[in-house]
Amino acid sequence: MMEKDTRQNGELILAQSGPATLLSPMDSMAELNRLLREQLAQDDASPTPSSVVVTGPSQTTVSVSDCATEVVTSMLLANDDKKVQIQLQQLFEKLLVIYQQADISIADRKRQYIAAHGLVMAPDQCVTTQTDTHRVQAFIRGIDAALTKLDREQPEGSLRLLYPACGPFAPLLLPLLTYYRVNERFGRQRLQVTLIDMQPGAVASLQTLVQELQIESFIESILCMDGCDYYSERPFDLLVVEAMQHGFSREGHLPLVQHLVSQLSPHGLMIPARVLITAQLAVGQYEFIERWRNRSANELPLSVERIELGEILSLTKESVSQLQTLNLGIDSSLVTCNQVTIPIIAADLGPQLLLVCTQVFTFGLDKVDEYQSGITHPLPDSQVCINFTPSDPKAGDLLLESGDQIKFYYRLNGLPGFLATKGNA
Template sequence: MSKYQELKPLLATKISSVDPTLEKLFNQSLRSQLALHLNTSTHSELASTLRTSLNDLTQALLNTPDSEHQAWVDLFGDASEALLAIYKDLALSESERHTSYINATGQVMSVDDAIHTLKDIYRVKAFIRGLQQAIMMRIGNNSTQQIHLVYPACGPLAPLLLPLLSYCAGKGITAEQLTITLIDIQPGAVKMLNRLVDDLAVRDYIKAILCMDVMDYQPDCSIDILVMEAFQHGLSHEGHMSFARHLSQFMAKDAVMLPEQVTIKAVLAKGQREYNDQWQQQPRCHSTLVNLLIQADRIELGNVFTLTLDKLRTMPVLPLGDGFEIIECEQIKIPAGVVDIAQRILLMTASVTVFGEEKIEQYDSGITHPRSDMSICIDFTPKVPEPDDLLVKSGDHIKFYYKLCGTPGFLPTLA
């Protein structure tokens, strides 16, 4: 059986890090948007509800991190509902809501799609906790120096920061200690950000909210904390790598980048077992719910790429002309003597260290779902070949490169 035949059952199963209950709550909120005439909440009431829900969420994230999953569903559901109510009240134009495109560094999501980001519970949890620790560490190291925090490609909600910022204001962290630059290329996102900043009463912390391409940003002071998550599973689709390379030149010598480390590894696995069988009896996807027998059946091939701030500052980039660049990554070997190797697909797995001990493991979030590379054909020739198929034999070595372009991601080649 070829890998393509084996993966047909996957069409009936959708793997998602979004809790099904939270998805249903979101759907119900969307239904409520169809009844605009029933909405009698005032601007101040919407803002008050938002502040309460985000404060409750952040208090729980920081003080009771080991709460049961259902508690997170309830808290994130309340916060999502409050944010969606404000988004609806803002009444963006169709163009502001729905425009999406691909530019020189990757996909630019529509604002309507970006409002889903708060639903990724364990990603937001890790970033909020990690960022709070990073801010407190910097203040502790030098309480008299103002921290410049930059959050590029932050979307309409800036979900990895704004809940925490409201909390910080209540804990005595002043605007003299912390100043923030928010950047997004979507005009609709910037309108929503300005509304949220005012509704949360945190305008004093904001140095600027910029509507621009991150690649054009030239700060007038160094960056002390860079918080950014502009990629999909397997460091794909969006411009995270290009943004990080560009911004690294403006970062202070002792700056902190969140996430601190993104590690991409390659494994061989059976697609049906990995993506379908493993989750048949589970209510959702999460690293704590993986099937240990199925995980043990994987064949680990090794590290493909590790992204850190130090790596950004030193890694070689190969220009290929016309503004196209690639980054040299690691090399792996396809093992010999594996009987069922033609039934296996190559997966790019991701683990993210946000800060310190705050991590996002495989299947915890949409950004850490293993990504299959169907272009790599091991010990078989596909019946319907694709232009980018890479025919590989057992014992061969694969060298990876990372593409810095409008379709960012890893490019496998025969070594």
């Protein structure tokens, strides 16, 4: 029998404590309201990147091309994370000055909305991705390794790379292209890149940065459109997509991959090569507060004090074509994911919080593990109540017990994300 207990308040925990700022699970209307409130308040809010003034010696002594080349050199050597972090910050400051001075309207910098396939973030909110050390390094190393492999195996013609939803800085690629130019890797026309973003402000920024970094010879086109609407007459050799937030939520990564992977050549590669999402149980107080207060606890493997339920979804170039989609009506589609079993949980462990956990494997051995980046922080689903009945029940609560099955689906429309349901025994 279920015991009466108080819900673990995952939202409050995440808003007040933990290693980074995480967003709590919301329904689409609540999230839309939050975005609208943000947009209404933006003009009076604290300074955004477009109004920050960057000062210091990094502005005047080293060029933006030199900064990009130095940080990529350090990344490819992969021997000093602290050095990479400092160099990425210096590169960000250079890029930010260029972005601030570009001819981009305030409206185009701040525009943020929910499109058919997910959240489209304002350019002002995207620029700081450049400082996400583990994410940027894993992708740049992965892209370099993939291009090296393609260059070796396909010695003739051009290698075509597609990078949709790339944002105003295209942070996972532009520094690498600058490094290639300076080091004379990939001669003229050998590597051809198509950049796509829905935001006019992002496209204007990209056009400016490509000129500043002197990498025009690598750019086939820069397009302002939804990547889910893009079709190419010629296949691509490498698809680079990173459009997700923690818990593989909110942005349109999966719809983009579903649409674009068919435009890869037979030998084509996708980065990340694999996105692995698992379901796990944890005590919220320990996972998001005690673990980070207690250094010795933080050094323990994440598996300690967690109960792993299993894989929800593994997204690869091969698996994406095998996904089954349920169409529930106009603009309402779900991808069928895996089912997991809740084991017998000792009563003294207390109420368990369902976590959606993500690992991103870019290429080869390079990956982004849990908590290394904003995109790999675990996302709690506080509406799933296991072995307890909440004292403050809410619409949409899912009451489950040990031994029950959890069947997962993935929403493709509005705000993408996982939907947990009671599965069949």
